[in-house]
Amino acid sequence: MRKNSVWKLFVVILVIAVFAFLAGNELKKDNVRTGIDIRGGVSAILEPDIAEGSLTDEEITKGLQSAKVILDKRLESRQIYDKSVTIDAVNKRITVEIPWAPGETNFNPQETISELGKTALLTFQEVDTDKIDAKGDFLPTGRIVLQGTQVKDANPGRDPKTNEWVVLLDLDPSGSEAFAEATGRLVGQYIAIFMDDEFISAPRVSQRIEGGSAVITGQADAVEAGQLASTIRSGSLPFRLVATKVDSISPQLGQGAMNVAVTAGIVGFILVCLFMLILYRLPGLLADIGLFALAVLTILSVAWTGISITLPGIGGIILAVGMGVDANCVIFERIKEELRDGKTLRASVDQGFHRAFAAVVDSNVTTMITAVVLYALGSGPIKGFAMTLAIGVAISFVTAVTATKIMLQSVTSVEIAKNKWLYGVK
Amino acid sequence: MKDFDLIKHQKKFFIISAVIILIGIVFYFINGVNLDVQFSGGTRILIETNGEIDAPKAEAVVEQAIGKSATAQTQKTNNPSEESKTIYMLRLDIASSETLTDEELNTVINTVTENFDVKEGGNVEVVSVEPSIGQETLGNGLKATLIASVLIILYVTWRFSSMHGFAASITALVALVHDILVVFTMYTVFQLPLGEVFISAILTIIGYSLNDTIIIYDRIRENSKLMKKSTLDEIVNTSIKQSLTRTVNTAATTLLTVATLYIFAAVNNISSLMEFALPLMVGFIAGVYSTVFIASQLWLMWRKSTMRRNLKSA
Secondary structure, X not given: OOOOOHHHHHHHHHHHHHHHHHHHHHXXXXXXXXXXXXXXXXXXXXXXXXXXXXXXXXXXXXXXHHHHHHHHHHHHHOOOOOOEEEEEOOOOEEEEEEEOOOOOOOOOXXXXXXXXXXXXXXXXXXXXXXXXXXXXXXXXXXXXEEEHHXXXXXXXXXXXXXXXXXXXXXXXXXXXXXXXXHHHHOOOOEEEEEEOOEEEEOOEOOOOOOOOEEEEEEEOOHHHHHHHHHHHHHOOOOOOEEEEEEEEEOOOOOOOHHHHHHHHHHHHHHHHHHHHHHHHHHHHHHHHHHHHHHHHHHHHHHHHHOOEEOHHHHHHHHHHHHHHHHHHHHHHHHHHHHHHOOOOHHHHHHHHHHHHHHHHHHHHHHHHHHHHHHHHHOOOHHHHHHHHHHHHHHHHHHHHHHHHHHHHHHHOOOHHHHOHHHHOOO | OOOXXXXXXXXXXXXXXXXXXXXXXXXXXXXXXXXXXXXXXEEEEEEEEOOOOOHHHHHHHHHHHHOOOEEEXXXXXXXXXXXXXXXXXXXXXXXXXXXXXXXXXXXXXXXXXXXOOEOOOOOEEEEXXXXXXXXXXXXXXXXXXXXXXXXXXXXHHHHOHHHOHHHHHHHHHHHHHHHHHHHHHHHHHHOOEEOHHHHHHHHHXXXXXXXXXXXXXXXXXXXXXXXXXXXXXHHHHHHHHXXXXXXXXXXXXXXXXXXXXXXXXXXXXXXHHHHHHHHHHHHHHHHHHHHHHHHHHHHHHHHHHHHHHHHHXX
């Protein structure tokens, strides 16, 4: 006879309750970001900041096209997948639309937008020790040692000695060569690093640096280092873009879209729970607890990762919930089959999980493969879908299989829960 | 269910699917597809209004007036110094590969003026918009899909080796293509706008269908080991029959959720969410259908023909 392990059930429920409390907090603080399609956001018109006649029409159009690609990348590197960047070829400008940040309803988005329009041209320049500004920082001299286009990759990291946040640069062959030459020539002197002529830091060269790596020091924290790295990775714009008009816009899906989606979500969730309860009785009830955990953990992961819920995202969540429910159906049907074969309850539960396991793992792995590939290679709405799907599938595997299994095994150790009627078998 | 024999009716299932897909193709050649502004680009018309107006209603009215897919949003420019100077605009994005004619433009502006509180002498602006989901996004998406397919073929071939995994993986993918085509039929027949909503729906359907097929294949894989003495026909029949309750229950639960979304969207007149929920329902049904009646049956045919060939050559 199995030891009474009913305490496990309560531990699982307690853990879920704690997560539910945390999720409730995030919701109260309005930290769950909803996308521009559902909630609306900001629309800005960006115009190239170039001297009249300095570029031909064709050059501007080409510049705008490469700017769109870079703006898309910059926004995605900030977890904003639900943006739209469109070129207005006639008026030679770009319209950027981004969602509200969490908690914001009517803020001044000028900052985000002007941040976005920066060319983000990274340069390493030689310095003249007498050319400094009021703060004592070096001024750009135009004698460029290395620039952003020669950077292959940029990542945030920590300096092992000082524990300070830095950005690590991986240079391409031409960059490595230029950097080695310059550091060799300038031993004992400073090299200043600028972003769009804005001073970042100026390390002193202690020796010639070979091997194609460089470091930008002086980052305040992980966030700042991460943002600088992603800006460098996204590449620089062909020209600066200035926001000429910033408007707030209503949701693309229609004004009431968010309320409808939320209400339908809650009602749909309750219906699914009832359905599972009626179909599978006691195991159905436990599956409902698992589904509740799935909902709670999804809210938490969305709030913590800062991604926004968009229509593709909702698709991903529906799929993840559907797969969780399906996993439960597969498992519970197996348990019923075992019970009908006359096995004991305990053996049936163990066997049911055991035999359904391969099916659930295989379907989850194939879905995960799809999600990861779509995330890695896709862009825009495809990336948003892949992100929530991957998170959802991972969570639903834990809640629908692991949590439900612990709860069911724990419950079956109680005498009153041994009635086979509770499992839908006569 | 005494004579639960799906194999007998194999041909009928294929014919039903073929007919549906054919209808889609025929309608494609008659009507083409109705590309949404995110794909096709088009014209943006901004009309100044007195206060905020009902955008979904404007969308419906305009779509009816010119017979093109439109997206309506309201836009508001805040002047922080003077609250009273907030400018409200109705923003209509009308999908079209060519620029709108003056006549169409006038129709739109007149229709809006007749139905809504448009500011007299207010600003009207017309600009062109390029597709926001451009070639690059689609190209990336396609590349991603191809790579994901190859990886899935590899994984399924390996995991389902006891039921001749390569046949299993290819037939599973055929079922996916089948589901996409069925949903596509719906788009061409009803001329639903093909845009970001379509991408979301299709991706969800693909995932759902794949999951469904894998679960049934798992049963076939297991029964292939347990029922060594049975014919392939019997194995497939038994597997489908054994998992029937699960198939029905899962399909019913998911359909229930999506139907809820559809009903709420319909009651509140949110056409975009209806356009999302409807293909999902069709796609989910297609997904279940294709698992039982297409993928499993094709796998069976494939296996039988390989065995026949092996017998001949032996």
